Amino acid sequence: MGFYWFREASDYSSEKKELEEALERYRFEKDIEYVYFNITEKCNANCPYCYVPEEKRKNGDSFTKEEFYDVLNKLSENNVNTVLFHGVEPLIEKNLIFEGIEDFPEFNYGIQTNGLQLEKDDIEYLKTKEVNFGVSLDAPKKKLNDYLRVNGHFENTLSILEEFKDYDTLNIITTINKFNEHLLVDMVKLLSEYTKTILMNPVRGTTEVGRRLRPNNLTENFLNAVERAMELTENGNKITIGDYANIVLGIIALTSRDLQCDISPCGAGRRFISITSNGIYPCTEFIGIEEFKTDLDKALNDDAFQDVISRKTEDIKECKNYEYRHLCGASCPAEVYESEETLNSKSPYCQFYKDIIDHAFKTIKQNRENLVINKENLSKTHEITKSLN
Numbered sequence: 001m002g003f004y005w006f007r008e009a010s011d012y013s014s015e016k017k018e019l020e021e022a023l024e025r026y027r028f029e030k031d032i033e034y035v036y037f038n039i040t041e042k043c044n045a046n047c048p049y050c051y052v053p054e055e056k057r058k059n060g061d062s063f064t065k066e067e068f069y070d071v072l073n074k075l076s077e078n079n080v081n082t083v084l085f086h087g088v089e090p091l092i093e094k095n096l097i098f099e100g101i102e103d104f105p106e107f108n109y110g111i112q113t114n115g116l117q118l119e120k121d122d123i124e125y126l127k128t129k130e131v132n133f134g135v136s137l138d139a140p141k142k143k144l145n146d147y148l149r150v151n152g153h154f155e156n157t158l159s160i161l162e163e164f165k166d167y168d169t170l171n172i173i174t175t176i177n178k179f180n181e182h183l184l185v186d187m188v189k190l191l192s193e194y195t196k197t198i199l200m201n202p203v204r205g206t207t208e209v210g211r212r213l214r215p216n217n218l219t220e221n222f223l224n225a226v227e228r229a230m231e232l233t234e235n236g237n238k239i240t241i242g243d244y245a246n247i248v249l250g251i252i253a254l255t256s257r258d259l260q261c262d263i264s265p266c267g268a269g270r271r272f273i274s275i276t277s278n279g280i281y282p283c284t285e286f287i288g289i290e291e292f293k294t295d296l297d298k299a300l301n302d303d304a305f306q307d308v309i310s311r312k313t314e315d316i317k318e319c320k321n322y323e324y325r326h327l328c329g330a331s332c333p334a335e336v337y338e339s340e341e342t343l344n345s346k347s348p349y350c351q352f353y354k355d356i357i358d359h360a361f362k363t364i365k366q367n368r369e370n371l372v373i374n375k376e377n378l379s380k381t382h383e384i385t386k387s388l389n
C-alpha cells in the first residue's frame with residue numbers, strides 16, 4: 001500500500017510519473033469488488049431523512065430465494081468478493097440472508113441494520129460467521145434518537161452494542177443532521193465504550209426532507225468531535241471517526257482510502273454497485289433515480305453508469321482551481337444531481353470539506369496523525385520532506 005505525500009512541489013519530480021499513473025488507475029479503473037445488496041425494499045422504521053423513497057419502504061418488493069441465488073451465482077462468476085446487506089432493512093429477510101451465507105461461503109459478508117429485528121441467536125450466528133456488523137445510532141439520548149429513528153431504537157441498539165462490544169468489525173453509523181449536530185462530542189464518548197471506529201456522515205440531501213435536515217453548524221460540531229476522539233485515543237480509549245481518517249489518509253496515502261465517497265470519481269458503479277429487486281444502481285444513494293438504473297450484466301461488465309464513473313472534479317467549474325480537489329471528490333453525485341439536475345456541480349458540503357481538509361493538514365503538521373490513522377498498516381514508498389506551511 002502506498003504511503004506518500006502528494007503535493008504540488010518540485011521535490012517529487014523524479015517520482016511524478018509513477019505517482020500520477022498510480023493515481024490514474026486508482027481513480028478510473030473499473031473493478032466491482034463488492035456489492036450493496038438490498039434483499040428487500042421494505043423497512044420497519046420511517047427515519048425522516050432516509051434516502052430510500054417512503055413508498056418503496058412501505059410497499060417495496062423482496063427477492064425470492066431463486067432470484068437471490070441467481071444473483072449470488074452471477075456475482076461469484078464475476079469475482080465479486082464481498083456482499084453487504086445494506087437495506088433497505090435487511091433483517092426483515094434474515095432467514096433468506098442466513099441461507100445465502102451458508103450456501104455461498106466464497107463471499108465475505110456484511111450487514112447494516114437498524115437492529116430492531118435482531119435476536120440473540122442471530123447475534124451468535126453473525127459472530128460465528130465473522131460477518132461485518134454495522135448498526136445505526138443517531139443520538140446519545142433516548143428521546144432524540146427515537147425521534148430520529150423509531151420508538152425503542154435507542155435501548156435496543158445499546159443492548160446490541162453491549163453484545164458486540166469490541167467485536168473486530170463492528171461499525172456504527174451516525175447520520176448528522178440539524179437535530180443531533182450539537183451532540184456529536186457526547187456521541188463519540190458514548191460510542192468509544194463499544195467500538196474503535198465510527199462513521200459520522202452528514203445527511204445527504206437526496207430528498208426534500210434530507211435537504212431541510214442538513215446541519216447548520218457542521219464544521220465546528222464535526223471538528224469538536226474529531227478533537228474529542230483524538231483526546232480519547234491519546235488517553236488510551238482508541239476511537240476514530242472514519243470520515244476524518246479518510247481525509248487524513250487522502251493526504252498521506254491517497255490510494256489506500258477505504259471509504260469511496262471522497263474520491264473523484266467516487267466508487268459508485270466503479271468499485272461497487274447497489275442491487276435491488278427493481279434493478280441495479282451505481283450506489284444506494286441513487287435508488288429511486290430511475291435514469292441511473294440498469295441490469296446486472298451491464299452493471300458488472302459493460303460501460304454502465306458512464307456519467308457517474310467519469311464524473312471528476314477537474315470538470316466542475318467551482319472545483320477546477322481548488323488544489324486539494326482530490327481529497328473531497330465533490331461528493332456526492334446523487335445528492336448534487338437531485339438538487340441541481342446535473343452531476344457536474346459542486347457539493348453542497350463544499351465549504352465543510354475545505355475546512356476539514358485544512359484541519360487534516362494541521363493534524364499532520366502537529367504530528368498527531370497517529371491519533372487518527374494506523375500508519376503501521378501502511379508501508380512508506382515516498383516521502384517529501386518540504387515542510388507544510
Ligand SMILES: C[S@@+](CC[C@H](N)C(=O)[O-])C[C@H]1O[C@@H](n2cnc3c(N)ncnc32)[C@H](O)[C@@H]1O
Pocket residue numbers: 043049050051052086087088089090112113114135136173174175201202203204205206210
Ligand atoms: C439506508 S440505511 C439501511 C440499513 C438500515 N436500515 C439502517 O438504518 O442502518 C443505511 C444507513 O444510511 C443512513 N442514511 C439514510 N438516509 C440517509 C441520508 N439521506 N443521508 C445520509 N445517510 C443516510 C442511515 O442512517 C443508515 O445509517
Ligand code: SF4
Pocket residue numbers: 043044045046047050051052057087088089114149
Ligand atoms: S435509515 Fe434505515 S431504518 Fe431508517 S428508514 Fe431508512 S432504511 Fe429504514
Ligand code: SF4
Pocket residue numbers: 260261262266267268283284285286331332333334335
Ligand atoms: S459519494 Fe454518493 S454516490 Fe458516491 S459512493 Fe458516496 S454515497 Fe455513493
